[in-house]
Amino acid sequence: MTTLLTGLRLANPNSVEEAIAACRDRPGSRFVAGGTDLLVNMRHGLSATEQLIDLSGIDELTMIATNGGGVTIGAGVTVAALARSPGIAAQYRALAEAAAGVAGPGHRNMATVGGNLCQDTRCIYYNQSEWWRNANSFCLKHRGEICHVAPQGKRCHAAYSGDLAPALLVLGAAIEIAGPQGRRTIPLSELYVEDGLAHLALAEGELILAIQLPPAPPPSAYTKVRVRGAIDFPLAGVAVALATADAKVASLQIALTGTNSRPFVVAGTQDFAGRAVDEYLLKEIERLVQKQAQPMRTTIASANYRRVAAAALARRLTARLFAESAV
Amino acid sequence: MHALNPQPRKRLLRLTLNGRPREDAVADGVLLVDYLREVAQLTGVKTGCDGGECGACTVLVDGEAVPSCITLAVRCEDRSVETIEGLAAQGRPTQLQRAFHEKLGTQCGFCTPGMIMAAESLLRRNPTPTEAEIRTALSGNLCRCTGYEKIIESVQAAARATS
Known part of the structure; x- marks a missing residue:
């Protein structure tokens, strides 16, 4: 990794308004929080920008606040702080488990919730040095014309690999966004687009301010498979939220990461309401996940392994949450 | 570029x-x-x-x-x-540095400064960590010599010596 960041400018705004103004004054600027994803990509020559706008000096972004039973998490809260928060672990276990498993401890100390949600999609043909990519005629996601994963296709299949998004999705999170046009709040699911090249529905100059979680969430859990037990991005990650009533499913939400170009909620689980969690149901969950997960050959593990693993994890988490609900 | x-x-x-x-x-x-x-x-x-x-x-x-x-x-x-x-004061290594020396936590030595700083951060926060806590705290540090067991033992020895 030889690309130096010579000549890079760092702006240090103290408020959201100053950050947005700094971006407007220099189009093409990028916001940086922890920098654990962006700086690595910049040094790979994947994100040329003349100015980074440092969000770490904005106090508004670093709070975890409870309100009306729900929780608002500032986008600048570090992943380590989120993992340590007793209130999050007690109510939103999937989120605490996802945070505790992000990358390695050093990354978690720097990385932020907002940055994790906005992290770039990944692919073995993309997350390489400039020299490596050049030797391979680059790729559709950056400077090239062909997606080496699906050469006949017209879109980039790089996979979204953030851990927090699926946990937040099953917990029904909404996000507050600020930009040149003002502030807006949208469901987290609307942040993502199934396109590895442009997977975030954020306009130029927009940034995430906070994540809102509703009160009284159902019991939830998150787990993933990766090559090593730390540092590596997930090959597949699954979050499940399961509410039960009279030993039957009241509501079941399953969300995936690492398999598609966006994290997403598996469709069709509402049909399981009123069912007992038995072998038949668990098999149906596996089939549903296998059908909707669309991993491509973007990691060193095979696409089929990731599909099967995602299904197995969804099954295991559902069974675990059901067993815990009976205690 | x-x-x-x-x-x-x-x-x-x-x-x-x-x-x-x-x-x-x-x-x-x-x-x-x-x-x-x-x-x-x-x-x-x-x-x-x-x-x-x-x-x-x-x-x-x-x-x-x-x-x-x-x-x-x-x-x-x-x-x-x-x-x-x-870490060392007046040329005297800390308990943690001595433990890495005595318990053979150092092989080629290249990962050692990073390992020791990650362990130092853990021990300041938690002077009596369990083995699982030590493994988690050091999980972002790779040792190409793969001397992980000795590294864990070194941190455990330092924790025992200071507690």
Whole structure:
């Protein structure tokens, strides 16, 4: 990794308004929080920008606040702080488990919730040095014309690999966004687009301010498979939220990461309401996940392994949450 | 390569480095690892993977272990940065450093400064960690000699010696 960041400018705004103004004054600027994803990509020559706008000096972004039973998490809260928060672990276990498993401890100390949600999609043909990519005629996601994963296709299949998004999705999170046009709040699911090249529905100059979680969430859990037990991005990650009533499913939400170009909620689980969690149901969950997960050959593990693993994890988490609900 | 300004802007970086205040003119794009090694001459900080994946460059920023190869130096303004050079006092190694020596936690030595700084951060926060807590705290640090067992034993020995 030889690309130096010579000549890079760092702006240090103290408020959201100053950050947005700094971006407007220099189009093409990028916001940086922890920098654990962006700086690595910049040094790979994947994100040329003349100015980074440092969000770490904005106090508004670093709070975890409870309100009306729900929780608002500032986008600048570090992943380590989120993992340590007793209130999050007690109510939103999937989120605490996802945070505790992000990358390695050093990354978690720097990385932020907002940055994790906005992290770039990944692919073995993309997350390489400039020299490596050049030797391979680059790729559709950056400077090239062909997606080496699906050469006949017209879109980039790089996979979204953030851990927090699926946990937040099953917990029904909404996000507050600020930009040149003002502030807006949208469901987290609307942040993502199934396109590895442009997977975030954020306009130029927009940034995430906070994540809102509703009160009284159902019991939830998150787990993933990766090559090593730390540092590596997930090959597949699954979050499940399961509410039960009279030993039957009241509501079941399953969300995936690492398999598609966006994290997403598996469709069709509402049909399981009123069912007992038995072998038949668990098999149906596996089939549903296998059908909707669309991993491509973007990691060193095979696409089929990731599909099967995602299904197995969804099954295991559902069974675990059901067993815990009976205690 | 980046289409960047020909004249990099420098700013005065004030920080506390190994307990002493320090000021340097540093360009915005300089990484903390390069600042520490090349400006402050603290070559105990190692550049391993140079991409935030191996932990060899781990230093403490305000007491928290972070990979310095993915940190911009100017973001450490008004903060306290500690490297392996800051641990020994008057040439006397700390309990943790002695434990790495005595329990053979060091093989080729390249990952050792990062390992020790990650372990130092853990022991300050939690002086009596369990083996699982030690493994978690060091999970971002790779040892190419794969001497992990001895490294874990070294941290356990240091924890026993100081508690």
